[in-house]
Amino acid sequence: MSTELVTMNIGPIHPSTHGVFRMRVTFDGETIIDAEPIIGYLHRGSEKLAEERTYTQVVTLTDRMDYTASMTNNQAYILSVEKLSGITPSVRGVWLRMIAAELQRIAAHSVAIGFLINDLGAWHTPLLYLLREREKILELFEMMCGARITNSYLRPGGVFMDAPDEFWPSLNKFLDDMPNRLDDIENLLTDNEIILARTQNVAILKKEDAINASITGPMLRASGVDWDLRHRNPYDFYEKISFRRPLGTVGDNNDRYLVRLQEIRESLKIVEQCLDLIEPGPVKPEEVPFLVRPPQGESYVPIEAPKGELGFYLVSDGSISPFRCHVRAPSLINLTLLRDMVIGYKIADLFVTFGSIDVNMGEVDR
Amino acid sequence: MGPIRESFIFEFLYCHLSLEASCSSVRILNVAFIPEDLSWISFILTSFFWIFVFINAALVGVLVLIWGERRLIGKFQARLGPNRWGPLGLFTPVADAIKVMFKEDIEPTLSDKLIYVLAPILMVVPVFMIFPVIPYGAKTFLTNISVGVVFVLAITSINSLSVLMAGWASGNRFAIIGGIRAVAMLLSYEIPMGISAAGVVIVAGSLSLSEVVNNQVIPNAIFQPLGFITFLIASTAELNRSPFDITEAESELVAGYMTDYSSMKFGLFYLGEFMATIASSAIIVTFYFSGWRGPTFIPSEIWFLTKWVGVIAIFIWFRATFPRLRIDQIMSLAWKGLFELSLINLLVLALMIAIWPDPSGMQLLIMTLVNWVVFFLSIYIFGKILSPNLTGNKIKKRSVVYGLD
Amino acid sequence: MTKVLSGSEIEDLLGSNFKNQIEAIGEDYVQVSNDKSLDLFNNLKIDHQYDLLSSVTSVDRISHFEVVYHLTSLQKNESLVIKINCGEGRVDPKVKSVISVWRGAELQEREIYDLMGIMFEDHPNMKRLLLWENFEGHPLRKDFVS
Numbered sequence: 001m002s003t004e005l006v007t008m009n010i011g012p013i014h015p016s017t018h019g020v021f022r023m024r025v026t027f028d029g030e031t032i033i034d035a036e037p038i039i040g041y042l043h044r045g046s047e048k049l050a051e052e053r054t055y056t057q058v059v060t061l062t063d064r065m066d067y068t069a070s071m072t073n074n075q076a077y078i079l080s081v082e083k084l085s086g087i088t089p090s091v092r093g094v095w096l097r098m099i100a101a102e103l104q105r106i107a108a109h110s111v112a113i114g115f116l117i118n119d120l121g122a123w124h125t126p127l128l129y130l131l132r133e134r135e136k137i138l139e140l141f142e143m144m145c146g147a148r149i150t151n152s153y154l155r156p157g158g159v160f161m162d163a164p165d166e167f168w169p170s171l172n173k174f175l176d177d178m179p180n181r182l183d184d185i186e187n188l189l190t191d192n193e194i195i196l197a198r199t200q201n202v203a204i205l206k207k208e209d210a211i212n213a214s215i216t217g218p219m220l221r222a223s224g225v226d227w228d229l230r231h232r233n234p235y236d237f238y239e240k241i242s243f244r245r246p247l248g249t250v251g252d253n254n255d256r257y258l259v260r261l262q263e264i265r266e267s268l269k270i271v272e273q274c275l276d277l278i279e280p281g282p283v284k285p286e287e288v289p290f291l292v293r294p295p296q297g298e299s300y301v302p303i304e305a306p307k308g309e310l311g312f313y314l315v316s317d318g319s320i321s322p323f324r325c326h327v328r329a330p331s332l333i334n335l336t337l338l339r340d341m342v343i344g345y346k347i348a349d350l351f352v353t354f355g356s357i358d359v360n361m362g363e364v365d366r
Numbered sequence: 367m368g369p370i371r372e373s374f375i376f377e378f379l380y381c382h383l384s385l386e387a388s389c390s391s392v393r394i395l396n397v398a399f400i401p402e403d404l405s406w407i408s409f410i411l412t413s414f415f416w417i418f419v420f421i422n423a424a425l426v427g428v429l430v431l432i433w434g435e436r437r438l439i440g441k442f443q444a445r446l447g448p449n450r451w452g453p454l455g456l457f458t459p460v461a462d463a464i465k466v467m468f469k470e471d472i473e474p475t476l477s478d479k480l481i482y483v484l485a486p487i488l489m490v491v492p493v494f495m496i497f498p499v500i501p502y503g504a505k506t507f508l509t510n511i512s513v514g515v516v517f518v519l520a521i522t523s524i525n526s527l528s529v530l531m532a533g534w535a536s537g538n539r540f541a542i543i544g545g546i547r548a549v550a551m552l553l554s555y556e557i558p559m560g561i562s563a564a565g566v567v568i569v570a571g572s573l574s575l576s577e578v579v580n581n582q583v584i585p586n587a588i589f590q591p592l593g594f595i596t597f598l599i600a601s602t603a604e605l606n607r608s609p610f611d612i613t614e615a616e617s618e619l620v621a622g623y624m625t626d627y628s629s630m631k632f633g634l635f636y637l638g639e640f641m642a643t644i645a646s647s648a649i650i651v652t653f654y655f656s657g658w659r660g661p662t663f664i665p666s667e668i669w670f671l672t673k674w675v676g677v678i679a680i681f682i683w684f685r686a687t688f689p690r691l692r693i694d695q696i697m698s699l700a701w702k703g704l705f706e707l708s709l710i711n712l713l714v715l716a717l718m719i720a721i722w723p724d725p726s727g728m729q730l731l732i733m734t735l736v737n738w739v740v741f742f743l744s745i746y747i748f749g750k751i752l753s754p755n756l757t758g759n760k761i762k763k764r765s766v767v768y769g770l771d
Numbered sequence: 772m773t774k775v776l777s778g779s780e781i782e783d784l785l786g787s788n789f790k791n792q793i794e795a796i797g798e799d800y801v802q803v804s805n806d807k808s809l810d811l812f813n814n815l816k817i818d819h820q821y822d823l824l825s826s827v828t829s830v831d832r833i834s835h836f837e838v839v840y841h842l843t844s845l846q847k848n849e850s851l852v853i854k855i856n857c858g859e860g861r862v863d864p865k866v867k868s869v870i871s872v873w874r875g876a877e878l879q880e881r882e883i884y885d886l887m888g889i890m891f892e893d894h895p896n897m898k899r900l901l902l903w904e905n906f907e908g909h910p911l912r913k914d915f916v917s
Contacts, residue, residue: 008379030693040901047886048910080528121690145488191763194609194689200764211845214824214875224843226769227823232848233773245769254764263764300841300852302825313828313839328826329843336877348612348692366899 003307005033010350012041018115019361023035024117030346035339039332050325055081056155056294058325062312063150065327066363068111071104071141072305074154079235079301080312081156085294090285093158094236095278097322099171100144100153102267106178107137108306109260109267116355117189120198136174143167151362157288163189171275178268182216186261197252203353206251213336217308218263219357222248222255229304241273253349256356282299291320300328307331307358331363369476371685374505376412377592384408400572400664420497428640432459435682442686454661466633474537474626482535486627486634488528492521493638496645501576503667514575515563518758522559522604525642532635533623546624548606548613553770555603555610558704560596565590565715566653579657581724587654591741592711594654596704601646602684603696606639609688609694647677705750707744714740773843775799778853784819784851785811794839796867800839805866808855812840812872814819821851824873828881829887831913836864859891861914868894886911 008026012020020041026034046065050058062077063070075097082089089097111134114127138148144163145153153159189195205215210223221228228245230238246262248255294316302311308330315324334357342353370376382388385398385407400408433448433456440447448455496518498508511517526549566586570578587594603610613622624635651657651673660669664742691699714737722729772896776784780797781876785793789811795802803811815821825841836858858864868891869876880891881900888909891897901907908915 008540015869040899040903043901045910048915062785097850098524121608121611122688123685125439125443125686128445132444154521188687192689194691196763197695198689198692209874211822211878212874214826214873221769227845228769231769232564246766248766249764255766257818258764258766300826307827311826311841313841315830324830326828327824328828332878332882333759336875346694348690 003029018355018359021354021359021361021364025350027264027347030343032345032347032350035342035350037338039335039361039364041359044366046366047325047327050322052321054320055085055294055322056290058322059154060150060152063152064328064362065329065366066108066305066307066310066360067107067149068332068360069104069306070149070151071100071153072310074152075101075236076301076303076310076329077312078154078156079303081292081294082315083301084297084316084334085156085292085315087292088285089290090158090282091279092162092281093283095274096144096159096163096283097154098236098238098241099271099274099278100141100151100159102270103137103140105306106264106268107134109264110134111259112194112306112355112358113257115252116352116358117195119351119355120195121230126185126189129181129188133178133181136177136334140167140174141168143170155284155288156292158282158284160284162283162300164332168275171271175268175272175275182261182264189194190258190261195257196254198348199352199356201250201259202253202345202349203356204250204252205337205341209337209340210251214333215308215337217305217330217334218259219256219308219334221245222259223251224248229302229309233302235301235303237277240277241270243270253352253356256358261360262291293318293320302328305330307360307363308334326366327363329366331359331361335359335364370509372505373507373510376508379412379415379683380408383411392455392556403491406699413542417498420508421494423645424494424497424575424641425637427644428637429459429463431640431644431678434463435685438679438682439686442683451728454698463633464637467630468633469629471629471631472626477626478535478537482626483631485528485532485535486631486638488531489525489638490634490641492524493641493645496521496649499575500648500652501657503665506658506667507576510552510574510576511572515567515573515653518575519556519560519563521557522642522646523552524600525604525638526556527622528638534626536623536626538626541623541625544613547693548623550614551700552604552606554697554700555600555704558596558708559600559604559714560595561705561708563653565593565711568712568715568719579652579659582656584661584730584734585654585656588735589730590715592707592737592744593715595745596651596708596711597654598680599699600704601650602681603700605642605646605681607643608685609682609691611685611690612693612696633708635682642676643681644674646694647674647681650677671725698752703748710740710744711737772848774847774849776849780872781851781853785814788814794856797854801852801883802856805855806859808867809872811853812869815842815853817874820846821849824869824875825850827869827876827883827891829911831887831911833913835859836887838866838883840869840890842899842908864889865890865892866890870894885909888912 008027010023010025012022022038022041024036024038025032037360044105046061050061053061059074059077062073065073066219112132114130117126118124141151142148144167145151145161173244205219205223207223211225212218212358216227224247225243226247230247230355245268246259246266248259296318298313300311300313302309310330311328313326313328314322338354338357342350381393382395382397384400384402386402386405437447437455438460448458451457451461465692499511499514499517501507529545529552533541566578567573568584569580569589572578581707606613624632627635651670658666658670660666718733718736725733775798776786777799778801781801782793782796789803792803792807792811793801794804821842821844825843830837830839835856838855840853840858841850842853856864857866866889868880869881871893878900880894881896881898883889884891884897885899885901886909898904900906
C-alpha cells in the first residue's frame with residue numbers, strides 16, 4: 001500500500017507550544033520523520049538595545065528575556081557587571097540575591113513541570129496545584145521589590161531594597177508548607193501509570209551527545225552528567241551552602257521531569273540555609289556610583305539558571321553603556337537536539353518532549 | 367398496550383384523559399373527557415406528553431451537567447468553578463449555549479454537503495432514545511421493551527458512524543486521519559462493553575432492563591467486579607472522555623474530526639457528548655448498581671437519582687485526574703487487556719450460573735468471593751503481562767540518583 | 772572553582788604544535804588565525820578534554836570583526852577563551868564553522884550570521900535564525916541604522 005509523507009506546520013499560535021514557536025514536521029503515518037524548528041517570533045533586539053542603555057538600565061531588559069525566571073537573569077547580568085567593574089557586593093545583598101534566585105528556581109520549575117503534565121493531557125489539575133505554590137512565591141517577591149514577575153531587583157553591588165519585616169515570617173511559613181505540598185503532588189504524579197507509560201524511554205538523550213551539543217542545566221543532569229555551576233564554579237556564597245544534585249539515569253522525558261521535581265526540594269533546603277546565615281547590614285555598598293563606568297575589558301560569568309547555563313558576555317569600552325552585551329541563552333542551545341530526539345517517535349510524543357526540554361521563547365529569541 | 371400501563375407516570379396521565387372504567391381508582395380529579403372506544407387518542411396524547419417531557423428533561427440535564435462538571439473540576443483543582451452568571455454560576459451553560467448559537471457558521475467548500483450536515487444530528491438524536499427505556503423507579507418508566515440490553519448497546523455504537531461521517535465530509539486530510547483514528551478506538555471498545563453486558567444478562571436471566579434491575583439481589587458492581595471495571599473503562603472510551611480523549615485533544619496536535627464545524631453544528635457535537643455521558647451513567651446504574659433498588663424509606667426515584675449523580679461524578683473524577691493515553695496504548699489496552707478480562711468474567715459467571723442456576727444466600731456469597739478472587743488474580747497477571755507491552759518496553763518506577771561530592 | 776586560564780597558560784596548553792597559529796596573547800584570551808583553526812579546536816577537544824562549548828559570540832570592533840569562543844572542560848573544571856579575527860576593513864567576514872567539532876555551535880553560528888553578518892564556511896544550514904529571510908542588513912553591526 002503506497003503511503004505518502006505529510007508535512008505540516010505546527011504554527012506559532014498553538015495551545016501546546018510554550019509561547020510563539022513554530023515547527024515544520026513531516027510524518028509518515030504516525031511516526032515523525034523530520035522536525036524543523038523555526039524561531040524568531042519574539043525577537044525584540046535586546047542585545048542591540050543594551051548598547052544604548054546604561055548598565056543599570058539594562059537590568060530591566062534582562063528581566064524580560066526569560067520571563068519566568070527574572071531574578072536569575074538579573075543575577076547573571078549583575079555578576080558580569082561586577083566582575084567587569086571590580087565592585088565588591090555587600091554581604092547582605094548577596095544573601096538576599098541568593099534567596100531570591102532559589103525562590104525563582106522553585107517558581108520556574110513549577111511552571112515547567114506543570115505545563116509538561118498539562119501537555120500530557122491531565123486537564124490542568126497538577127498545573128493548578130503547582131501554580132498555587134508559585135502564587136505564594138510571587139507574593140513573596142512582591143513584598144521584596146514590588147513586582148511579581150519582571151522584578152529588576154538586583155543592582156550592581158547588591159539589591160536595591162531590603163526585604164520588609166513581614167517578609168521573613170511569610171517565607172518561613174512557605175518553607176514549612178511546601179514539602180508537604182510537594183509530597184502530595186508527587187503522590188499524584190510520579191508513580192502514575194499513565195505518566196510513566198507516556199514519558200519513559202521516550203526521546204532518550206545520551207551523555208556524549210548532550211555534552212557535544214552544549215546542553216546544560218537540568219536537561220544535562222537528567223542524562224547523567226554531574227555538572228552544576230553552583231557546585232563546580234560557585235558564585236555569590238554558594239560554597240558556604242551544601243546541597244545535592246539530582247541526576248537522571250536514562251535521559252528520557254521521565255528523568256527530566258524527576259530531576260526538576262527533586263531540584264525544587266533542594267532549592268528549599270538552600271533557602272533554609274541562607275536564612276540561617278544571613279546577617280543584617282546595608283544591601284548595597286555606598287561607594288557604588290549611580291552610573292557605573294567600568295574600565296575597558298570583557299567578562300563572562302556563567303550561572304546556573306533554572307533552564308541551564310546563563311551568562312552575559314559584556315565588552316566595555318569605558319563608557320556608561322556596554323559596548324557589546326551577548327546573552328548565552330540556555331533555551332536556544334537546548335533546542336539544538338529537539339529534532340534528533342523526536343525522530344522515530346509518535347506525534348503525541350512531540351509536545352511532551354518539547355515540554356520536557358523546558359524552553360522559554362523570551363530567551364530563545366531575546 | 368401491555369406493560370406500559372404498569373408505569374405509574376403513564377397511568378396517572380392516561381386515566382385523567384380517558385373515561386375508561388378500569389382507571390377510576392387512579393383518578394384524583396374528575397377531568398377525563400375521552401370516551402373508552404377512542405382510548406387510542408388518549409394513549410397518543412399521553413405518549414407525546416411524556417416524550418416531550420423526557421426530551422426536555424434530557425436537554426436540561428445536559429445544561430446541569432455542563433455547570434456541574436465545571437464546578438466539580440474546579441473543586442478538584444482548588445479553585446471556584448464558574449460563579450458569575452446567576453446564583454452559583456447556574457446560568458453559565460445558558461451563556462455557553464447562546465455563545466455557540468451566535469457564532470458564525472462557516473461553510474467550507476465540501477465534497478458532500480448532506481453528510482456534513484447529517485453528522486452532528488446523528489450524534490445527538492440516537493442518544494435521546496436511551497432515556498425512555500431505563501427504569502427510573504419501581505413504577506416509573508416510559509417503555510419496557512424485552513430486549514433492552516441489546517437496544518442500549520446498539521444505540522451507543524451509532525456515534526462511531528457519526529464520527530466517521532464528520533471526518534470524511536470535512537474534506538480535510540487531517541480530519542479524516544483524526545476521524546479514522548477515533549472510529550478505530552470506538553469500535554475496539556465496544557467489544558468489552560458487549561461482553562461485560564453479557565455477564566449482566568447471565569445473572570439477570572433476561573435481556574429486559576427491568577428484569578436486570580429486579581433480579582439484582584447483590585448489586586452487580588460487587589457481584590462481578592471484573593465486569594464492572596471493564597464496562598466502566600469501555601464506557602469512558604466510548605464517550606471520548608479522559609483518559610481516552612484523543613479525539614478532542616486531537617485539536618492540540620492534529621486537527622480532529624470536529625475542526626470544520628462551527629456554531630450550532632459544533633454545539634450539537636458538544637451536546638451529544640454530554641448527553642451520552644448522562645445516558646451511559648444511567649445505563650451503568652441500571653446494570654451494575656441495581657437501578658432504583660434501595661431501602662424503601664426513601665422513594666426509589668431518589669435512589670436512582672443519587673446513584674446516577676454518583677456515576678456521573680466518577681466520570682468527572684476520571685477527567686480531572688488522569689493524563690491522556692497515546693492511541694497505540696489505547697488500542698493495546700482494549701485488545702490485549704479489556705477483551706481478555708471481560709471474556710474471563712463471562713466464563714467464570716457462566717460456569718457458576720450453570721452449576722447453581724438460582725443462587726440464594728450462601729451460594730451468592732460464595733459466588734461473590736470467587737468473583738473477587740478472580741478479579742484480583744486476573745488484574746495482577748494481566749498487569750504484569752500488559753505493562754511492558756503498553757509502551758513496547760519495560761516501565762517501572764524510577765527515582766533520581768544524587769551526584770557525589 | 773572553575774579555573775579560568777590566562778593567556779600564557781593557554782599558550783602553554785596548546786604547546787608547540789600550534790605556535791604559528793597564535794596571533795596575539797591577551798590577559799585572559801588567545802587569538803588564533805582562521806586557517807587550520809579546526810585542527811586546533813579538535814586538539815583542544817580530544818587531547819585536552821575541552822568538551823563543552825559554552826558559547827560562540829561575536830563583537831564588532833569597528834575595524835574588524837571578532838568571533839569569541841568560550842570553552843569549558845567538565846573533567847578538569849577549567850575554562851578558556853579563544854578569539855578569531857575576521858573581516859579586516861569590514862569586508863567579507865568569513866570564519867570556519869566548528870559544527871564538526873561541537874554540535875552546539877549550530878544555532879549560535881546561525882544567529883551570528885543573522886545579526887552580525889559573519890559567514891561560517893561548511894555550516895550545513897546557513898540561514899537566518901531570528902529575523903525573516905528577506906531582511907536586509909545585519910542589525911548588531913555598529914553601522915546599522917534602522
